Amino acid sequence: MLTDPPTKNTICFSSSPQILSCGSVVGPKEGRGPLVDYFDAACRDELMGETSWEKAERRILMSAVDYCLNKARLQQEEIQAFVAGDLLNQIVTCGYTARQYDAPFIGIYGACSTFTEGLFLSSLLVDGQYRDLVLCATSSHHNSAERQFRYPTEFGAQRPPTSQWTITGAGACVISNKENDKGRNDRRLIVENATVGRVVDYNMANPLDLGSAMAPAAVDVIGSHFRDTGRSIDDYDLIMTGDLGRIGRSISVDLAKEYGLYLDDERYVDAGILIYEHTQNVDSGGSGCGCSAAVFAGYIWHMLQSGEMDRVLIVATGALMSPLISKQGETIPGVAHAVSVCAVD
């Protein structure tokens, strides 16, 4: 079962694409969590004044994009590509958000790994001089995801302790190959490289335990990243998977040991654990496309800007299942992509 992580899956960006700004907006439950001070906004209710949760999710995504563009003093007309995806069927949150913009739309799907897939593709567009300014965003909404992937929300199904709480939230970044003299960042955030993950299936089949299904993909891509770059966790102030939750993170640590990799307790964190307090009744932790996006765009951005961290590895993880395929008896494959971001003065 245990095969060596593949090599040569890391793409280095030679022209140092920069993250000019980030925007992050979360829902009310996330606004009662420990990271609230780092987000641009926390909404008061899950509906945001809309008539459906799907429309509310769109509003949250658009709000994160607005914060992101405003902070970089950019108009939406300046954006040259919009790379985005979400968890809803046919990625309608992003498709309908893209309708508001003139920028070409590149729709992506990698379940909860979508954020780093987008960050990677956006950096690629910029690094290769194909585009100057690319907007990258992902979102999730607890209620819209819950009813699509699991049970009708009114049903009140009991949740097993392995389950994760899809977060309500969105994160957005602007990537550019040019200095932005309009924004006012303390430090420059550079996307150094990206390790693109393969699909890994350890025969987990429980759709209420996705952390266990995704952990092998996270370790696989971290292993690839270390082999390709010659780095270890010592080269990072933080490695953040997202969103494995407590159970998935614990499996990752054990599995990493079997690969001969060391992920220590202090520097290896998971976005799904960071975003909620233990007491918030979220079982194994948070999940959803918006989780690693919002935590990166809020918390990690601040840590890098403030100088508390200099280099982080973001490893968003996704479970590539669908409810229909699970009912057809299939196991759940996972995928993860790792992106290294460093801050320079």
Place this chain on the structure above:
Amino acid sequence: MLTDPPTKNTICFSSSPQILSCGSVVGPKEGRGPLVDYFDAACRDELMGETSWEKAERRILMSAVDYCLNKARLQQEEIQAFVAGDLLNQIVTCGYTARQYDAPFIGIYGACSTFTEGLFLSSLLVDGQYRDLVLCATSSHHNSAERQFRYPTEFGAQRPPTSQWTITGAGACVISNKENDKGRNDRRLIVENATVGRVVDYNMANPLDLGSAMAPAAVDVIGSHFRDTGRSIDDYDLIMTGDLGRIGRSISVDLAKEYGLYLDDERYVDAGILIYEHTQNVDSGGSGCGCSAAVFAGYIWHMLQSGEMDRVLIVATGALMSPLISKQGETIPGVAHAVSVCAVD
């Protein structure tokens, strides 16, 4: 309503990425259509010996990939990235197919525009020297799409004349920046450039008339392409949209005139019209992610290889709706991406 198509959305590939080979596999109905001789295989039944249509779709996609790799004399281990998407929720056809390969997986979604989105991103990865060999594929299956997007297949709902028949089929291409001395092509197929489309919504709201919803996006991106490149239809042996069907194609021709663009009857075709006979009871024509992919990988590939054509513009078109969002009263936005492919001796 009528705004000028945007400019500067065209990305030129300076290093001439090549399509080394293509694979195309279709279902039984498509096998009775006029293009049957161009496809690598047409299946005898919709289930392909599997227990569900979803699993059959996966088998068709894998078969198209196998044909593609075999024709280029490539092993799957040589593939450095797999860029793919399909119509099923959570793009499970591609996710589960990717599980078979060691290559990093880049999941994309652009409804029926996914094929040119994939062709564009694959060419980008190769053109920027990030990867040497990229596999790009999309698929659709009539029965799996029908029950997901419209009615239970057993229900036998009456279809209005505006409706389109989602094709059963898949297309795959291998893109490379290197000559392949193992394959035996008559001509080299070069991906010249790609015009990435924005999301366009003309307030069409009928999910049984997607051709009308997508036509404005097709004309928008063709207009952008012509403005950016200074070309017209005279520079192409063929412009193929896909999949607008008869109604959508006719709207495209009219709308193009309003933009001052000329799309003539002989050189402007639609993949959804080409793939079926008039007599095959498909109403406005074919549709689905696999439609433009299979027609390109089969018919267009042969036309370019045989010297009957030298340069084509492929404009896959997608309707970014979901059944849920349509029920919430939303209109249907469209998106299209144009990719120019030429053959050189």
